[in-house]
Amino acid sequence: MSGLQFLKIDVGGKESGMGGAVSTVVRDANAVFWNPAGIADSKGLNIIFTRNDWLVNSEISTMSLSYSFNFASFALSVLSYQIEKFEETTVLKPTGTGYMVNAGDLLIGVAVSRKFTDKLNIGGQVKYVQETLDVFSYDNILFDLGSSYATGYRDLKLAFVLQHFGPDITPVYRKFKPPLLFKIGASDNIYRWGPQKLLVSLDVIHPTDNNEWVSVGTEYSLYDKLFLRWGYRFNRDLGDMAFGFGVESIKLGSTTIFIDYSYMDYGEIFNEIQRLTVGIRFN
Template sequence: MGGAATSLVDDGNAVFWNVAGITSIDRFHFSVSHNDWLVNSKIQTAVLAKRFKDNVFAVNLISFRVESFEETTIQEPYGTGRMVNAGDDLFGLAYGRNFTDKLSLGIQLKYVNEILDDYSFSNVMVDVGSLYKTGFRNLALAFVFQHFGPDISPVNKKFRSPLLFKIGASDYLFKSNTSMLILGLDLVHPIDGEEFINVGLEGSVLNTLKLRIGNQYNRDLLNFSYGLGLNEIKMFGGTVFSMDYSFSTLNNIFSDIHRITFGIKF
């Protein structure tokens, strides 16, 4: 949906978009995903969330790996023969609570470690999110702060944490017993870049097959995103299975981005 998910994600994967969204979980939710990112880099995620009455707790992992590349120097600009590795790892602990039947709040503590060849540095960041179901039609509003943390100094130079502020809204354009069409909108303000807008549509057929399209406006990299999902597939013992796939087109020479996610509720 072009990233327009701040007020829509309602399972464990909400820890990546709006941590307050995990409060929509009824029991357990487990999810894993794989993302083919830029220049043969890979992103893997895993989430486990559990409800305890009005409280929901979640743990999540993110692994980002860049394809090894050959070192170059001023003396050997065509390569030294030595390969360089780089990547990031994140571990998150999240908590969400339903304060009323309309208002939910969430907070997440994240530990991030980055490796670039022989260098390694880490940081601790915090996400805070809210989700408010207005009661007017099916309008939902969301407010999110992500990646709030101290400055880091990896190589004797300070860098600010990539703080992000998002406002999201969503509503049903059409809804029946078996089908629906949802519009999502996110306004995103990164502290280290220009504001941009995410807009997306999600349609559902027979409450199982979901089709999605979205776009990011005022972004140099990403263009349209397309996706489909199979949700609420009932299995043994009350277990519910879901699968989602999406790809995003780019505004440059890089290959399209592909993502796939598997989830179970039990």
């Protein structure tokens, strides 16, 4: 059994629009949430803000920032998960006591990534996580490690990622393990014609607290300015299909503003999940 389940929620309009199959695809500050090795492919300064709707009127807000030097790339990330206040219930008052309970989660991460060769990136992240339920609170330090490799065959890339590993956590009396994930990913541009490209990506995700699943994603791009995305996650009970779009909306000199949006259907019981990302890139 594991805790800190908020760490497994997808972050980012682009990434979730491709079904989370982005271990080899993400190359900006949001790589901290997927594969820290991708930060090495970012250029200049990147600042990205994301807002995710989530289940039962909860929401996730994130900020990620990365900057590339000649010798390495560094990133800072903050994630806040806020749950709508709910009324306390007890055995004697099962309909509610009138006391409203606060709950939420926090993540602060620092990452570094480097190009060891023109084909191999390796990155790592250390992150502080905190989970709060009213007067109870616990925290931990976790680590991520990732790599990406350009094979040299076509545009084929491979990735290996280990996320959320660290010591056990003890909220009250019982120990829980962090939600460790191991991912293997691959992607390739299978179609090119003039300004058009079609990218296909695949991630195999092996969690220690659930069944393994496979994510498949596609991205169609036109002039690298307009993007249409689709993704599907196999062997998941909820949130299997997603789609979205992205726009490189404004370019002023070396500054680019981009917007990404995704939509995921969570069935009849839960609301649909929408994610919006706005980023600024200073090359």
